[in-house]
Amino acid sequence: GDGYGDNTGGNASDAFPYDPTQWSDAxxDGYGDNxxxxxxxxxxxxxxxxxxADGDGYGDNPAGTNGDQFPNxxxxxxxADGDGYGDNTAGNQPDAFPSDATQWEDTDGDGYGDNxxxxxxxxxxxxxTQWADEDGDGFGDNQAGNDPDAFPMDGTQxxDTDGDGYGDNPTGTTPDMFPTxxxxxxxADNDGYGDNxMGTNGDQCLNTPPGQAVDSTGCSTSQKDGxxxxxxxxxxxxxxxxxxxxxxxxxxxGSQEDSDNDGVMDAFDLCPSTPLGSSIDAAGCADSQLDSDNDGxxxxxxACPMSAPEVPVNGQGCAADERDTDMDGVMDAxxxxxxxxxxxxxDSTGCSxxxxxxxxxxxxxxLDQCPNTSLQSTPDSVGCSPEQYDDxxxxxxxxxxxxxxxxxxxxxxxEGCSATQTDQDMDGIKDAYDLCRDTAAGHxxxxxxxxxxxxxxxxxxxxNVADRCKGTDANQTVIDDEGCALNxxDTDGDGxxxxxxxxxxxxxxxLDSDNDGVADRYDDAPFDSARSEALAEEGGGGGFVYAIIVLLVxxxxxxxxxxxxxxxxxxxxxxxxxxxxxxxxxDHNMAGETKALPQIAETQEWEEDGVHWSKAADGxxxxxxAGSESWLVYEQ
Numbered sequence: 001g002d003g004y005g006d007n008t009g010g011n012a013s014d015a016f017p018y019d020p021t022q023w024s025d026a027x028x029d030g031y032g033d034n035x036x037x038x039x040x041x042x043x044x045x046x047x048x049x050x051x052x053a054d055g056d057g058y059g060d061n062p063a064g065t066n067g068d069q070f071p072n073x074x075x076x077x078x079x080a081d082g083d084g085y086g087d088n089t090a091g092n093q094p095d096a097f098p099s100d101a102t103q104w105e106d107t108d109g110d111g112y113g114d115n116x117x118x119x120x121x122x123x124x125x126x127x128x129t130q131w132a133d134e135d136g137d138g139f140g141d142n143q144a145g146n147d148p149d150a151f152p153m154d155g156t157q158x159x160d161t162d163g164d165g166y167g168d169n170p171t172g173t174t175p176d177m178f179p180t181x182x183x184x185x186x187x188a189d190n191d192g193y194g195d196n197x198m199g200t201n202g203d204q205c206l207n208t209p210p211g212q213a214v215d216s217t218g219c220s221t222s223q224k225d226g227x228x229x230x231x232x233x234x235x236x237x238x239x240x241x242x243x244x245x246x247x248x249x250x251x252x253x254g255s256q257e258d259s260d261n262d263g264v265m266d267a268f269d270l271c272p273s274t275p276l277g278s279s280i281d282a283a284g285c286a287d288s289q290l291d292s293d294n295d296g297x298x299x300x301x302x303a304c305p306m307s308a309p310e311v312p313v314n315g316q317g318c319a320a321d322e323r324d325t326d327m328d329g330v331m332d333a334x335x336x337x338x339x340x341x342x343x344x345x346x347d348s349t350g351c352s353x354x355x356x357x358x359x360x361x362x363x364x365x366x367l368d369q370c371p372n373t374s375l376q377s378t379p380d381s382v383g384c385s386p387e388q389y390d391d392x393x394x395x396x397x398x399x400x401x402x403x404x405x406x407x408x409x410x411x412x413x414x415e416g417c418s419a420t421q422t423d424q425d426m427d428g429i430k431d432a433y434d435l436c437r438d439t440a441a442g443h444x445x446x447x448x449x450x451x452x453x454x455x456x457x458x459x460x461x462x463x464n465v466a467d468r469c470k471g472t473d474a475n476q477t478v479i480d481d482e483g484c485a486l487n488x489x490d491t492d493g494d495g496x497x498x499x500x501x502x503x504x505x506x507x508x509x510x511l512d513s514d515n516d517g518v519a520d521r522y523d524d525a526p527f528d529s530a531r532s533e534a535l536a537e538e539g540g541g542g543g544f545v546y547a548i549i550v551l552l553v554x555x556x557x558x559x560x561x562x563x564x565x566x567x568x569x570x571x572x573x574x575x576x577x578x579x580x581x582x583x584x585x586x587d588h589n590m591a592g593e594t595k596a597l598p599q600i601a602e603t604q605e606w607e608e609d610g611v612h613w614s615k616a617a618d619g620x621x622x623x624x625x626a627g628s629e630s631w632l633v634y635e636q
Contacts, residue, residue, distance in 0.1 A: 193218030229253070260284075295319070328352070336612060336626050349612050349624065358603060358614060360622055360631045361385075372603055374618045375633050394418065425449070458483070 004014035004023035015032070016022040022032025022039065031041035031050035042059070043049035049059025049067070058068035058077035069086070070076040076086025076093070085095035085104035096113070097103035103113025103120065112122035112131035123133035123140065130140025130147070139149035139158035150167065151157040157167025157175070166176035166185035177194070178184035184194025184201070191214045193203035205219030212220035212234075221234035229241040231251030238252035245253035254267025260274040264284030271285035278286035287300035295307040297317030304318035311319040320333035328346035332338065335350030344352035344366075353365035361373040363383030370384035377385030387397045394406040396416030403417035410418035410432075419432035427439040427449055434449030443451030452465040460472040462483030469484035476485035486499035494507040502512035502519075509519040516529035525531035604615045612624040614631060622631040 189218075191218050191220075227251075262286075293317070326350070336624050337629055349607075351624075351629075355629055357630050358622075359383075359616060360633055372616055374616065375620050375622075392416070427451075456483075460485070 002014065002020040002023050004012050006014050006017040014023045015025040019032065019038055021037030022034050024033040025031065025041070026033050026044050027041065027047035029041060029047040029050050031039050031044075033041055033044040035042075039050075041050045042052050043065075046059070046065055048064030049061050051060045052058060052068065053060050053071050054068065054074035056068060056074040056077050058066050058071075060071035061067050062069060062071075066077075068077045069079040069082075070091075073086070073092055075091030076088050078087040079085065079095065080087050080098050081095065081101035083095060083097075083101040083104050085093055085098075087095055087098040089095075093104075095104045096106045097118075100113070100119055102118030103115050105114045106112065106122065107114050107125050108122065108128040110122060110128040110131050112120050112125075114122055114125040116123075120131075122131045123136075124130040124145075127140070127146055129145030130142050132141040133139065133149065134141050134152050135149065135155035137149060137151075137155040137158050139147050139152075141149055141152040149158045150160040154167065154173050156172030157169050159168040160166065160176065161168050161179050162176065162182040164176060164182040164185050166174055168176055168179040170177070174186075176185045177187040177190075178200075181194070181200055183199030184196050186195040187193065187203070188195055188206060189203070189208035190210065191203065191208045191212075193201050193214065195203055195206055197204065201218075203218035205214070205217065205223040208214055208218065208220045209222055212222055214220045222232050224233045225231065225236070226233050226239055227236065227241045228243070229236065229238075229245070229247045229251055231247055231249070233239060235249075236251030238247070238250070238256040241247055241251060241253050241256060245255060247253045248257070250257070252266075254269075255265055258265050258269070259272050260269070261276060262269065262271075262274040262278070262280050262284050264280065264282075266272055269284030271280070271283065271289040273289070274280055274284060274286045275288060278288060280286050281290075288298050290299045291297060291302070292299055292305050293302070293307040294309060295302070295304075295311070295313040295317050297313060297315070299305060301315075302317030304313070304316070304322040307313050307317060307319045307322060311321075313319050314323065316323070321331050323332050324330060324335070325332055326335070326338060326340040326346075327342060328335065328337075328340040328344075328350050330346055330348065330350030332350075334348075335346075337346065337349070337351035337355040340346045340350060340352045340355060344354055346352045347356070354367075356365045357363060357368070358365055358371055359368070359373040360375060361368065361370075361377075361379040361383050363379060365371055368379075368383035370379065370382070370388035373379050373383060373385045373388060377387065379385050387399045389398045390396060390401070391398055392401070392404055392406040393408060394401065394403075394410070394412040394416050396412055396414070398404065400414075401416030403412070403415065403421040406412055406416060406418045407420060410420060412418045413422070420430050422431045423429065423434070424431055424437045425434070425439040426441070427434065427436075427443075427445045429439075429445055429447070429449030431437055434445075436445065436448070436450035436454040439445050439449060439451050439454060443453050445451050446455075453463055455464045456462060456467070457464055458467065458470055458472040459474060460467065460469075460476075460478045460483045462478060462481065464470065466481070467483030469478075469482065469488040472478060472483060472485050472488060476487060478485055480489070487497045489498045490496060490501070491498050491504040492501065492507040494501065494510055496510040498504045501510045502515070503509040506519075509521075511520045512518065512523070513520050513526045514523065514529040514532065516523065516532050518532050520526035523532045603617065606613055613634075614622045614624070616622070621634045623634050624630075625632045
């Protein structure tokens, strides 16, 4: 009923057919153009705006043309930077920075926004003289403003009272340890003396350890070396070391200390670590530190203090030639058997019978009943080979003993026979009882085994068989080969034996008392040899001629007697011929193989170049092997 038809296609059609107060909408924004009707369009030709609640001339649609950013505040409508503060400086809450969305207020009017999070924020919003604080320490960077920051780039420092370039804040960066002294600022060792040696009270000993007291130069005892020995005074146990002497870590030289408390200063002590309480020599050495024989064993435990140089020793300092480990009386250097039982006696090589096997038959000597078994033989359970048994104990083994039952104690020959078992001359008398062991065959012996060809009853050197004078006295001298003495011969057959006959070849004469060659019956002075010669001379030589004739006669008779006796001897055999025959017979009987007495050979032992050798009776050569502790046959 507003006079506008509802047909939208007809003339003067009603844009709001149900609202009689509105009918036209020129800008087609849904709001009627009738200013007095319902939902009237305050901007009828602007489809982006239709309402202005605060009446400031700017539409309330912020997205429309000239949209009011503050639709309920007639004093503000624009906000170019969109920070919520109006651009109208005369309006409510005007934006002091209309083109900066991060700032809008500047309380102190210094041109820096109060928003600490905005651009160019005013660090001091209530102080127009300060606005920047680059290091954020609360002191402004404007040196002409209030409380200016002396160190604008250092948040730990801001004041420098003495102007030396070091901040007064003791906890800040490079603080000024001396804030009122421009010549000092650092005290690295906190000893109260500045590190600038040229400044007031300069520290002559930098880096003093914490807690150490210092002197007027800033030096502690750990930084000073009063005696110039290279050891600081706080560590120097000997602070007055003589110049030039070498010191130890405690600052003491050898002339100042006795490290081992043995009473000898180290400078003169050849043994500086003597055990406490030890007796020492003049050089400061105890036996536990000395090795007099240089064998590696100190004197206090060296049982052999005089060992030869460079000779190996045992833990008691004894070389092999100084010790006898098994107490067998042979030093180890010469002992081939190192573990000889205590109760056994050892030989010169240090081996007892229980350790030796001299004949190498695998039986030690103490068990071996046959100690010289040959290497080629096979021993039985007691170490004996067949050729070593000797049932009659005559030292001839059974295999070659021709007389197996020789009586005990009798000496035998190499066939094992004693004199009571042999009869060399086969005369039926055993040699033990045969006084004549070379009786020739056919010569009948007596009970003593002697024939007439072997006996000399009167002991005149002529055997009975040839002795014509068998009763020759022992004090008589035999003068011929028939066993006759002078008192048994009467050469001239005058009844006077030759011993008493002064004219042995003159049967007519037998007596010459004065031995002047003139028979007594013709001698005018038979008892005066000188006188009878004188008478002969006085007689004109007749007596002398007579004597010569008598002598010739006697010589002729003697020659006849000798010829006669030789003929008789040829018939019966002379004593010397018989003796020669007997000797020849003896030689004949003894001819042939010689029966020598048995040779009882013993094993020979010797040492050569450190090797012990043994040669058995059969010639077998062996050597002692210390490794196996046995005798081994030497293979040539």
